[in-house]
Amino acid sequence: MVGMKPSDTPPTLGVKLLSAGSAACIADLVTFPLDTAKVRLQIQGEKVASEATKGIRYRGVFGTISTMIRTEGPRSLYNGLVAGLQRQMCFASIRIGFYDNVKNFYSGGADTANIGIRIMAGCTTGAMAVSFAQPTDVVKVRFQAQVNLTGVARRYTGTMQAYKHIFNHEGIRGLWKGCLPNITRNALVNCTELVTYDLIKEAILRHNLLSDNLPCHFASAFGAGFVTTCIASPVDVVKTRYMNSPPGQYKSAINCAWTMATKEGPTAFYKGFVPSFLRLGSWNVVMFVSFEQLKRVMMVGKKKMEDKS
Structure with missing residues (x-):
């Protein structure tokens, strides 16, 4: 299991769901400016800029962040938080809380699961997570x-207004816009992230390079982030472009990818790679470290409550 030693008592599903969601929120609070910079770099060159934005160019992750602070203020880095x-x-x-349970289901409850089982899980x-969370992702990206x-019309003034506006103007399909590329992207991200974290951590512990503590979690999470x-x-860039596009700009996610390839070339699919890595690498480190600690704290608290009763 991710984050568990064989001798540990496995945490309950409720503990895993709550700790995973909470750890991910902590990671988002820390890394959100990097994610915003990634989105700005990914959509740059997508459409003709307005008069007020024609002189603004984003160059690199830290250049993008400094440009946003200078032109829009520090709060702009947390748009969509x-x-x-x-x-x-x-x-x-x-996607994280259910991983161990789904892995055990596919493996028939075996103590160890091969890489194929882990990838399937x-x-x-x-894919399950995207099916539920897609509307929140659309609003966040936009x-x-x-x-x-000043001089640039704002599409949305608040989170709830954004959900309502998208539903009223684009229908239920608007809230699930880009669902297919997002499912593809997050299936790739999730299996790569969790499987790589699992494998790196197991290798570190098996070869006694580190014990099951903070440095081990840090190294495993950072390696998982890079891979x-x-x-x-590439799928992330297409997802961002398609979800942010106004109705009619692209016929489909495939059309979006084809337009990018023909008009901007193959390198367009790796726009924002550095902020993507900085964000995903740091996000993984904060999330997995927080996830490990929160699980242990919750399990200790649960055990104390059971002992008292």
């Missing part, structure tokens, strides 16, 4: 792409 936290509570809790929980400048970014970046 509310939707981001909503997303993590229903998204991460499912990661893809399954990643807020992050929204430029807060995941390399594999998922």
Whole structure:
């Protein structure tokens, strides 16, 4: 199991769901500016800028962050945070919290699972999570792409207004826009992230390089972040472009990818790679470390309550 030693008592599903969602929210609070910079870099060059934004160019992750602070203020780095936290509570809790249970289901309860079983479990929980959390992801991306400048009309003024506006103008399909590329992206991310974390951690412990503590969790999470970014970046860029696009700009996610390839070339699929890696690497570190600690705290608290009763 992710984050558990063989001698440990496995945490309950409720503990895993709550700790996963809470840990993901902590990670989002720490890394959200990097995610916003990634979105701005990914959509750059997508459409003709308004007069107020024609002179703004984003160059690199830290250049993007400094440009946003200079032109829009520090708060712009946290555009869409509310939707981001909503997303993590229903998204991460499912894709991470259910992972061990689904892995055990596929393996028939065996003590160890091969890499095929782990990949299937990661893809399954990643796809399940998107099915529930897609509207929160659409709103988050659109807020992050929204430029807060005088003379530029704002698409949305608040999180709930955004959900209502998208539903009224684009229907239920608008809230689930980009669901297919997002399922693809998150199935890739989830199986790569969790399986790589699992395998790196098991290798570290098996070869006695580190004990099951903070340095081990840090190294495993950082390695998982790098591998995941390399594999998922192209799908992530298409997902961001498609979800942020106005109705009619692209016929489908496939059309979006084809337009990018023909007009901007293959490198367009790796736009924002550095902030994606910085964000995903740091997000993984904060999330997995928090996840491990929260699980242990909750299990200790649960055991104390059982002992008292």
